[in-house]
Amino acid sequence: MSQATNVRPLGERILVKRIEEKEQVKGGIIIPDSAKEKPQEAEVIAVGTGKTLENGDKTSFEVAVGDKILISKYGGTDIKIGDTDYLILREDDVLAILK
Amino acid sequence: MSQATNVRPLGERILVKRIEEKEQVKGGIIIPDSAKEKPQEAEVIAVGTGKTLENGDKTSFEVAVGDKILISKYGGTDIKIGDTDYLILREDDVLAILK
Amino acid sequence: MSQATNVRPLGERILVKRIEEKEQVKGGIIIPDSAKEKPQEAEVIAVGTGKTLENGDKTSFEVAVGDKILISKYGGTDIKIGDTDYLILREDDVLAILK
Amino acid sequence: MSQATNVRPLGERILVKRIEEKEQVKGGIIIPDSAKEKPQEAEVIAVGTGKTLENGDKTSFEVAVGDKILISKYGGTDIKIGDTDYLILREDDVLAILK
Amino acid sequence: MSQATNVRPLGERILVKRIEEKEQVKGGIIIPDSAKEKPQEAEVIAVGTGKTLENGDKTSFEVAVGDKILISKYGGTDIKIGDTDYLILREDDVLAILK
Amino acid sequence: MSQATNVRPLGERILVKRIEEKEQVKGGIIIPDSAKEKPQEAEVIAVGTGKTLENGDKTSFEVAVGDKILISKYGGTDIKIGDTDYLILREDDVLAILK
Amino acid sequence: MSQATNVRPLGERILVKRIEEKEQVKGGIIIPDSAKEKPQEAEVIAVGTGKTLENGDKTSFEVAVGDKILISKYGGTDIKIGDTDYLILREDDVLAILK
Numbered sequence: 001m002s003q004a005t006n007v008r009p010l011g012e013r014i015l016v017k018r019i020e021e022k023e024q025v026k027g028g029i030i031i032p033d034s035a036k037e038k039p040q041e042a043e044v045i046a047v048g049t050g051k052t053l054e055n056g057d058k059t060s061f062e063v064a065v066g067d068k069i070l071i072s073k074y075g076g077t078d079i080k081i082g083d084t085d086y087l088i089l090r091e092d093d094v095l096a097i098l099k
Numbered sequence: 100m101s102q103a104t105n106v107r108p109l110g111e112r113i114l115v116k117r118i119e120e121k122e123q124v125k126g127g128i129i130i131p132d133s134a135k136e137k138p139q140e141a142e143v144i145a146v147g148t149g150k151t152l153e154n155g156d157k158t159s160f161e162v163a164v165g166d167k168i169l170i171s172k173y174g175g176t177d178i179k180i181g182d183t184d185y186l187i188l189r190e191d192d193v194l195a196i197l198k
Numbered sequence: 199m200s201q202a203t204n205v206r207p208l209g210e211r212i213l214v215k216r217i218e219e220k221e222q223v224k225g226g227i228i229i230p231d232s233a234k235e236k237p238q239e240a241e242v243i244a245v246g247t248g249k250t251l252e253n254g255d256k257t258s259f260e261v262a263v264g265d266k267i268l269i270s271k272y273g274g275t276d277i278k279i280g281d282t283d284y285l286i287l288r289e290d291d292v293l294a295i296l297k
Numbered sequence: 298m299s300q301a302t303n304v305r306p307l308g309e310r311i312l313v314k315r316i317e318e319k320e321q322v323k324g325g326i327i328i329p330d331s332a333k334e335k336p337q338e339a340e341v342i343a344v345g346t347g348k349t350l351e352n353g354d355k356t357s358f359e360v361a362v363g364d365k366i367l368i369s370k371y372g373g374t375d376i377k378i379g380d381t382d383y384l385i386l387r388e389d390d391v392l393a394i395l396k
Numbered sequence: 397m398s399q400a401t402n403v404r405p406l407g408e409r410i411l412v413k414r415i416e417e418k419e420q421v422k423g424g425i426i427i428p429d430s431a432k433e434k435p436q437e438a439e440v441i442a443v444g445t446g447k448t449l450e451n452g453d454k455t456s457f458e459v460a461v462g463d464k465i466l467i468s469k470y471g472g473t474d475i476k477i478g479d480t481d482y483l484i485l486r487e488d489d490v491l492a493i494l495k
Numbered sequence: 496m497s498q499a500t501n502v503r504p505l506g507e508r509i510l511v512k513r514i515e516e517k518e519q520v521k522g523g524i525i526i527p528d529s530a531k532e533k534p535q536e537a538e539v540i541a542v543g544t545g546k547t548l549e550n551g552d553k554t555s556f557e558v559a560v561g562d563k564i565l566i567s568k569y570g571g572t573d574i575k576i577g578d579t580d581y582l583i584l585r586e587d588d589v590l591a592i593l594k
Numbered sequence: 595m596s597q598a599t600n601v602r603p604l605g606e607r608i609l610v611k612r613i614e615e616k617e618q619v620k621g622g623i624i625i626p627d628s629a630k631e632k633p634q635e636a637e638v639i640a641v642g643t644g645k646t647l648e649n650g651d652k653t654s655f656e657v658a659v660g661d662k663i664l665i666s667k668y669g670g671t672d673i674k675i676g677d678t679d680y681l682i683l684r685e686d687d688v689l690a691i692l693k
Contacts, residue, residue, distance in 0.1 A: 007664070008691045010656055015690065039176050039187075049656060054153045054648045062109055062148060070106070070187070072176065077633050077666065077689055088633075088664070088689045095176055095187045096114065097107045138275050138286075153252045161208055161247060169205070169286070171275065194275055194286045195213065196206045237374050237385075252351045260307055260346060268304070268385070270374065293374055293385045294312065294345075295305045336473050336484075351450050359406055359445060367403070367484070369473065392473055392484045393411065393444075394404045435572050435583075450549045458505055458544060466502070466583070468572065491572055491583045492510065492543075493503045534671050534682075549648050557604055557643060565601070565682070567671065590671055590682045591609065592602045 003081050004045050009088055012051035014063060016042035016071065016087050039070045039095050042087065051091075061091055068098040102180045103144050108187055111150035113162060115141035115170065115186050138169045138194050141186065150190075160190060167197040201279050202243050207286055210249035212261060214240035214269065214285050237268045237293050240285065249289075259289060266296040300378050301342050306385055309348035311360060313339035313368065313384050336367045336392050339384065348388075358388060365395040399477050400441050405484055408447035410459060412438035412467065412483050435466045435491055438483065447487075457487060464494040498576050499540050504583055507546035509558060511537035511566065511582050534565045534590050537582065546586075556586060563593040597675050598639050603682055606645035608657060610636035610665065610681050633664045633689050636681065645685075655685060662692040 009015050019041040044067045050058035063069055076089030108114050118140040143166045149157035162168055175188030207213050217239040242265045248256035261267055274287030306312050316338040341364045347355035360366055373386030405411050415437040440463045446454035459465055472485030504510050514536040539562045545553035558564055571584030603609050613635040638661045644652035657663055670683030 006693045008693060010688045010690055011686070013689060039178055052647075052653055053151075053155055055155070056647055056649070056651050056653065057155050059151055059155065070178065079633055079664065092110070094109050095112060096109055099105045099107060138277060152250075152254055154254070156254050158250055158254065168208075169277065191209070193208045194211060195208055198204045198206060237376055251349075251353055253353070255353050257349055257353065268376065290308070292307045293310060294307055297303045297305060336475055350448075350452055352452070354452050356448055356452065367475065389407070391406045392409060393406055396402045396404060435574055449547075449551055451551070453551050455547055455551065466574065488506070490505045491508060492505055495501045495503060534673055548646075548650055550650070552650050554646055554650065565673065587605070589604045590607060591604055594600045594602060 004084070004086060007046060007079075007081070007086075007088075009046055009048040011048050012059070012090050012092070013048045013088050014044055014061070014091055014094070015046040016069065016089065017045050018042050018085050018087060019068070039072060041098070042069055042071050043067070044069060045086065047091075063091060063094055063097060070095040070098060103183070103185060106145060106178075106180070106185075106187075108145055108147040110147050111158070111189050111191070112147045112187050113143055113160070113190055113193070114145040115168065115188065116144050117141050117184050117186060118167070138171060140197070141168055141170050142166070143168060144185065146190075162190060162193055162196060169194040169197065202282070202284060205244060205277075205279070205284075205286075207244055207246040209246050210257070210288050210290070211246045211286050212242055212259070212289055212292070213244040214267065214287065215243050216240050216283050216285060217266070237270060239296065240267055240269050241265070242267060243284065245289075261289060261292055261295060268293040268296060301381070301383060304343060304376075304378070304383075304385075306343055306345040308345050309356070309387050309389070310345045310385050311341055311358070311388055311391070312343040313366065313373075313386065314342050315339050315382050315384060316365070336369060338395065339366055339368050340364070341366060342383065344388075360388060360391055360394060367392040367395060400480070400482060403442060403475075403477070403482075403484075405442055405444040407444050408455070408486050408488070409444045409484050410440055410457070410487055410490070411442040412465065412485065413441050414438050414481050414483060415464070435468060437494070438465055438467050439463070440465060441482065443487075459487060459490055459493060466491040466494060499579070499581060502541060502574075502576070502581075502583075504541055504543040506543050507554070507585050507587070508543045508583050509539055509556070509586055509589070510541040511564065511584065512540050513537050513580050513582060514563070534567060536593065537564055537566050538562070539564060540581065542586075558586060558589055558592060565590040565593065598678070598680060601640060601673075601675070601680075601682075603640055603642040605642050606653070606684050606686070607642045607682050608638055608655070608685055608688070609640040610663065610683065611639050612636050612679050612681060613662070633666060635692070636663055636665050637661070638663060639680065641685075657685060657688055657691060664689040664692065 007015050044063050044065050046065060047061045050060055052058055071089060072093045072095060075093040076087045079086050106114050143162050143164050145164060146160045149159055151157055171192045171194060174192040175186045178185050205213050242261050242263050244263060245259045248258055250256055270291045270293060273291040274285045277284050304312050341360050341362050343362060344358045347357055349355055369390045369392060372390040373384045376383050403411050440459050440461050442461060443457045446456055448454055468489045468491060471489040472483045475482050502510050539558050539560050541560060542556045545555055547553055566584060567588045567590060570588040571582045574581050601609050638657050638659050640659060641655045644654055646652055666687045666689060669687040670681045673680050
């Protein structure tokens with residue numbers, strides 16, 4: 001995973017690693033198969049520099065590196081670094097942080 | 100429901116628990132079958148940090164944890180924590196608070 | 199109608215009660231069958247807290263509780279409280295106030 | 298037409314009365330049948346309170362009660378008060394004022 | 397054309413008179429038949445009061461009464477005043493001023 | 496080309512002259528036939544007055560009269576002045592300036 | 595590549611050179627064939643002047659000339675300078691910088 005630290009997402013984007021489903025069951029959250037829009041668990045590996053507002057300011061991120069999160073199934077771009085699947089997505093596609 | 104408290108919705112999102120239909124009837128509000136867009140009763144379990152406006156400020160929530168609310172049938176993402184169905188949705192998909 | 203007072207619409211939304219067509223005829227306004235988009239008469243039962251502008255301010259409502267209004271046929275969500283039909287809609291779907 | 302004065306359009310909306318085609322011919326403006334989007338003549342009966350801008354201010358109306366106007370055929374909602382056809386539309390659907 | 401002066405376009409709209417094609421040839425600009433979106437020559441007869449910006453200010457017009465202009469073929473509403481064809485369109489549908 | 500100087504584009508629009516393909520080859524830039532969206536070389540003949548921002552200010556142009564530019568194939572309106580093909584397009588449809 | 599330095603992208607656009615797939619494998623990032631939206635590696639050759647915000651300010655670029663980046667497969671315009679393929683795209687279509 002050393003190479004993943006070499007990917008710096010742009011703007012409001014974050015880099016996340018999908019958490020395998022058997023690991024997800026341990027966390028106690030099950031996504032029903034019948035769910036209209038299935039969310040997925042993931043871990044935040046890197047965050048960008050923030051979204052640029054119309055007044056030129058950058059927003060700060062709610063998510064932090066290391067956070068376990070729920071993400072929307074749609075949105076984001078899959079990349080593979082070494083043997084691991086990663087996803088680059090906008091923070092607005094993050095549904096929740098799992099504490 | 101202890102685990103649901105571990106889910107912190109992002110931004111303008113909230114986590115709600117659907118209220119079963121027999122419980123809904125007690126509350127006196129019946130959603131007609133013929134309704135174009137059927138609303139549902141739910142209880143607010145957790146709220147996010149607020150919506151970011153273009154000037155960078157965060158809005159505060161109108162709904163509070165514990166509120167009984169009416170939500171639009173469309174919108175939101177189903178998740179299951181333990182045996183209970185939850186929904187993560189944006190506050191703008193909340194129609195009303197039931198006092 | 200005591201229960202309807204327990205419904206507090208969110209943001210720019212209002213709760214209205216449809217006015218039956220025979221009551222509408224008394225008021226002197228007839229909606230022609232051939233109308234492209236048929237409006238309806240309704241009475242305002244409750245109003246929300248106002249629409250949030252991009253600068254964070256809330257707008258005030260033009261309609262007030264007790265007002266007779268004309269509403270667009272499209273838009274809004276039907277709910278039934280006891281035996282009475284209600285509708286939750288955004289104030290922007292209100293066409294006019296009938297004085 | 299006394300009852301039409303009881304209709305107060307909301308926000309940027311206006312209440313207008315269609316002007317019959319034979320009356321229109323007198324005014325010297327003829328809408329060709331082949332026109333892509335046929336405009337119509339109408340008289341302004343009532344105006345709303347203005348459009349709310351993002352800074353919370355209300356715009357003032359360009360049209361005034363009594364003005365003869367040209368309106369776009371599309372847009373607006375037909376209502377009948379007594380035996381007369383009226384139309385509620387947004388001021389932005391008004392093409393021109395006829396002096 | 398005296399009657400055309402009685403038409404005051406609303407907001408960012410202008411009233412223009414189409415220039416016949418034989419007159420256009422004199423001006424040296426020929427619109428190829430194969431053009432994807434054919435522009436047309438027209439003369440500005442009247443202008444509105446300007447577009448309202450979100451801060452409430454009105455923009456001023458670039459075109460002035462008497463200007464010969466090139467307009468997009470799409471957009472605008474045809475009207476006939478006496479025997480002459482006119483067009484009401486938004487200033488943003490004007491491509492260029494011909495000096 | 497004397498007549499082209501009589502065309503003053505409106506707002507954020509510019510007037511450009513297409514550069515023939517054999518001339519383009521000289522410049523060393525070749526647009527592959529398989530390109531999804533083929534750009535074209537052109538020369539800037541005239542610029543408008545700038546785009547009006549929501550605060551009422553006008554933006555200045557990045558392109559200047561005489562610049563060789565790359566433009567998107569889609570967007571813009573063809574006009575013919577004398578025997579030469581011109582194009583009126585918005586500056587946002589310009590991809591790059593060729594120095 | 596001397597000629598590529600003669601291309602100055604407009605506004606928020608950048609000029610990039612695609613990195614061949616065998617070179618990409620060396621970098622350790624593999625784009626899975628099954629990826630919904632395949633990203634690509636590229637090198638930044640030139641950047642524009644920045645995006646114009648509604649207050650008239652220009653944003654600065656996150657990417658710099660020489661950066662290796664991941665770009666979305668969709669978006670951008672292919673051009674060929676000499677024998678090399680280039681792409682002009684908006685900075686918002688850049689997913690990440692590879693350090």
